[in-house]
Amino acid sequence: MKYEKVIGLEVHAELSTETKIFCSCKNEFGSDQNTNVCPVCLSMPGMLPVLNRKVVEYGVRAGIALGCDIPNFSKMDRKNYTYPDLSKSYQISQFEFPLCKRGCVEIDVDGQTRKIGITRIHIEEDAGKLLHQSGYSRVDYNRGGVPLIEIVTEPDLRSAEEVKVFLESIKANLEFIGVSDCKMQEGSLRCDVNISVRPESQKEFGTRAELKNLNSFSAIFRAIDYESNRQIDVLESGEKVMQETRRWDDTQGKSYPMRDKEEAHDYRYFPDPDLVPIYLEDNEIQDIRDSMPELPAAKKQRYIGEFSLSDYDASILTNSKFTAEYFEQCVLQYPNPKAVCNYIMVDLLKMLNESGMEASQIPVPAGDLCGLLKLLEDGVVNSSVGKQVFEEMFKTGKPPEQIVEEKGLKQIDDTDAIHELVLRIIRDNPKPAADYRSGNAKAMTFFVGQVMKATNGKANPKTVNELVKKELDG
């Protein structure tokens, strides 16, 4: 029997505001424990929340970017449960009237476009951090009160690959509109997976399990794989899948049931009486729509249309706000989009990857890349030397002209000098010459290679090829 996976996601993204959602503590990752806290986020008696205006704005932006409706009215509710990292023992969230509803994100997987529904997006506060020691735990409330958006999808995803592409799209969108830096490794992007399986022919959804503690894309992959197989095994053995929350253990490669059986969580949601409703006028919402930057999907289409880039290339470039901005800056100064695109795709991204850096950390100023491209265009350096120069630029931050000068990498165009060299090398290597003349055309590459070697790669390759051929044929 063939089974299909049915997947829905709950994605949490930390908003990159200056301050927390309900108090004016700094919203900053990595500070010393309990240094970004105050009586409000420590929930001392008599303290009250006041909503950060920017959080509402960022939430609306996120909703618009993900194709949502923005209702005029929304409000904050209390979600009551007890855990040490939740200082009020309730989380201020949105239950009944979320900020955004009914959105849609299109993803391309294996050449197919799929529409993934967004059920809702709401704003809420984050909890602090619990650090387990032996026999006790330490609590740091710096993260408590950090603003989050929670994006809930319809169960429209069908594979781990789709989940990956979807999450990359969310990340790109949120980055583009500047509301979150979406760094999974820093916890500013988190994802819980709701997954069920059903026989391919079945219309009804199976019972789903919720997977938590997925801290990387690869963990998500492994977890989806494991859990779907686990559920299939359960069903095949005639049992029923339990609706439960399971914790993913990435080192073990397994999921374990999580919830305390004693208290099924009854969150006792009710409207928070310390806060007042959010009412957005139509014109306010429109103003935010009008001020949205070009989103990844639109940008991708424009790159394809305006710059004649391939679908693939346009996808990669628009995957990140930083690569897209970089690309556009370069194209402004050096209006050859294909050339710019190639260098970014092949050389820049490769080097970023190798050094474990992110697109937000591109160390080569756009102007410098353009400088290099111009040098290449003008034949000042050849393409393989160009790559060497670029590597230097990446590592040292120096401009291309300076590197070429310092390392004497200018292309050798002196035809006479090259001719001399060609003659000498042919003379010194009679056997390969004979080889060529007896019909092995490929032997020519040996000579070209030797000439390039003798010139430290700087000879004009076109000239070398022409002259070698001429002398060998001649």
Added chain:
Amino acid sequence: MRISIEEVEKMASLSMLYVSDDDKKMLQSSLESILSHAQRLNELDTENVEPTTYILKQQNVYREDETTDKLSREELLRNAPEQEDGYFIVPQVVE
């Protein structure tokens, strides 16, 4: 208006409270009497009535996204029953 002992136990659990067996019985009876009194509310027709979720009419009360003066960590931790190294300390959580 009846409340079962199980419901009293469930309420105690949600409230993070211990209740002795004697107290459970007393609570059961006082809660029943309070809730019986509350049944009276059903005498009123609230079919088309909006709930009063908010007392004042104001909406959109916000603060600006700016930091302000803050208290020191020492001051903020000074009432902590147990602390270590700038952390609040709690007994172990069974994951």
Added chain:
Amino acid sequence: MKLNELNLTQALTLLDKKEITSAELTEDCLKKIEMAEPKIHALVTIAGENAMEQAKAVDKKRAAGKKIGRLAGIPGIIKDGICTRDVRSTASSKMLYNYVPVYDAHVIEKLKAEDYVLVAKANMDEFAMGSSTENSHFGVTRNPWDMERVPGGSSGGSAAAVAADETIFALGSDTGGSVRQPAGFCGVVGVKPTYGTVSRYGLMAFASSLDQIGPLTKTVEDSAFLMNVISGRDERDSTSAIMRYPDYEKDMRKDIKGMKVGVPKEYMEQEMSNDVRRVFEDSVKLFKDMGATVETTSLPTFDYALSAYYIISSAEVSSNLARFDGIRYGYRTKEYADLKEMYKKTRSEGFGDEVKRRIMLGNYVLSSGYYDAYYLKALKVRTLIKNDFEEQFKKFDILLSPVTPTPAFKIGEKSTPMEMYVSDLFTVPVNIAGMSAISVPAGLSADGLPLGIQVITNAFWENTMFRAAYNFEQSAGFAAKPAL
């Protein structure tokens, strides 16, 4: 006359004329406290030395001709559920027995800005839940008029302190009557301002949609004056009303000829002691004598306010008190094997019975399956009650009622929760409807216990309320004092 027996207006005048100093005034208060506390136990923390220091500092400023505040050198007592920086604030709970806040409540900041002198923190029903100040971890407060009787609650300590002249004024908080009822039982003036006019920042929360801080004073004038100090927009409280705040003393001394007064019949149909009925009827007559028109009217939803109140306030408090877990402040139990045990023991040991009962009730009415039937229903009934009152204020300027069905009852008399809750019957509808009200001493029972009347007015109509109350007070001439 001892200086502590002065009311606020008198004290300000004498201080201004330099006929007395704040040090003298404060000292007399402290002496009275020393004498009265063993009898009435109205206070939790007495800031004796500190108070004298503050008083002397103000005297110095005044003598040097420096700018001083509107309450310069006036001793005040603050209910212990209102946070005072660096002074222990316990809400009369074991849970906060050692809690010293690092911040002042907004109202305290305002009082400090006017150079008041903090004399003491007043006893209360634990976390403001109760109507007698019998639910305090620190012991029962006794009514200065009869020490076998309660002072009312939850602001019983504040009311008793004012009645006993331990202070010139006090602050309390009112969620279902907790300022007005003890004011009535203790023969002093108490105000529940319109929700939103006094910031709740720094008031340990009981029921967020009902709580308001209010003054307890010896005269109506004093309360109006204090309202001018403590009211006002606070950006740290999202439920702090955004509006132009009035001068609460404006037109207070003008007459009330032609004022339209309504007496809801549902109030008068309730069981009440003969003394209450008599004093109330005499009070109504006074209003008529002053030229007001008095008419019987109806509040059909009156009977439902108490149930709606218990559901709404318990729901909110169950959530508001969840933060007391022994982690960041307050009491923590001594022995525990794990986290859950720590939570449960801490809370079970730290909270008193009434608090625990209401937390459990609150969690019940919010739990899934019951939310619609109880909590949502109560919120809808609240709308009906609000509408009822608003209808009345289309016809009337104020409504009049007794404050309580009986004078102060005996300590230990109310043996079941319901019996206690019913004593809030007359005051609760005002909070539920979001209106404003003041309790003014009106007369004495046959046993010599004070009885008050309640002047209820529409939201934000405090000027009308103070004018009615002031005129009544002048006319009634209540001058009795407890023989303490």
